[in-house]
Amino acid sequence: MGIIVAIDGPAGSGKSSTAKEVARRLGFTYVDTGAMYRTVTLEALRRKVDVKNKNQVAQIAQEITISFKWIEDVHHTFLNDEDVSDKIRSSMVADMVSQVSAIPGVREVLAERQRQMAMIDNIVMEGRDIGTNVFPDADYKFYMDADIRVRAHRRIKDYKNIGQDLSIDEIARELQKRDKIDSSRSHSPLKKAKDAIIIDTTDLTFEEQVKKIVTIIQH
Ligand code: DC
Numbered sequence: 665m666g667i668i669v670a671i672d673g674p675a676g677s678g679k680s681s682t683a684k685e686v687a688r689r690l691g692f693t694y695v696d697t698g699a700m701y702r703t704v705t706l707e708a709l710r711r712k713v714d715v716k717n718k719n720q721v722a723q724i725a726q727e728i729t730i731s732f733k734w735i736e737d738v739h740h741t742f743l744n745d746e747d748v749s750d751k752i753r754s755s756m757v758a759d760m761v762s763q764v765s766a767i768p769g770v771r772e773v774l775a776e777r778q779r780q781m782a783m784i785d786n787i788v789m790e791g792r793d794i795g796t797n798v799f800p801d802a803d804y805k806f807y808m809d810a811d812i813r814v815r816a817h818r819r820i821k822d823y824k825n826i827g828q829d830l831s832i833d834e835i836a837r838e839l840q841k842r843d844k845i846d847s848s849r850s851h852s853p854l855k856k857a858k859d860a861i862i863i864d865t866t867d868l869t870f871e872e873q874v875k876k877i878v879t880i881i882q883h
């Protein structure tokens with residue numbers, strides 16, 4: 665088992681960008697577990713499987729291969745051999761992903777794959793349940809959070825990048841709806857681990873966020 669850095673928190677808390685940079689500075693492998701739930705969601709939408717059909721959605725998680733690759737400093741997600749990095753960020757996937765990730769069978773398959781990834785490498789893994797469920801004994805645990813308006817502002821850019829123009833209010837509503845489902849589901853909900861260090865990023869710059877985490881790990 666390598667060194668495990670778990671970073672959890674809600675969408676727009678700055679988790680992904682921070683986790684990526686922390687991994688780069690430490691020379692660790694970065695794992696985006698949200699992208700894994702999004703990829704299963706994309707495939708369920710493509711196959712027109714109703715998310716209420718939990719067994720069928722869990723079967724999809726079993727069948728597909730999800731992998732990551734850095735291409736010219738950009739982190740890409742693959743569904744089998746197809747690059748789905750942009751497709752998994754669409755608002756259609758965002759709307760459905762909380763329902764897919766509430767399915768216990770899906771969570772069990774993906775959590776097992778996440779545990780296998782730590783067998784070989786030192787990792788920075790970000791998600792919702794990494795410090796609580798996937799790696800309750802992680803070497804370092806962080807919980808990132810921020811004010812809802814700040815989080816919505818951060819997401820606006822992500823949507824613009826894929827050509828979707830959404831208002832702050834629309835995005836704030838989407839985030840709140842997802843937070844609610846993610847924190848109230850019965851299987852491994854979004855929750856701060858008791859021993860996680862809280863990083864509130866509302867008033868922090870990106871560099872400050874990264875430094876806080878890297879400094880704790882290196883000391
Ligand atoms: O981090 P993100 O916004 O890309 O995650 C998408 C969704 O996946 C999020 O709404 C909840 C779910 N998720 C989860 O349930 N558990 C994880 N470890 C990561 C993400």
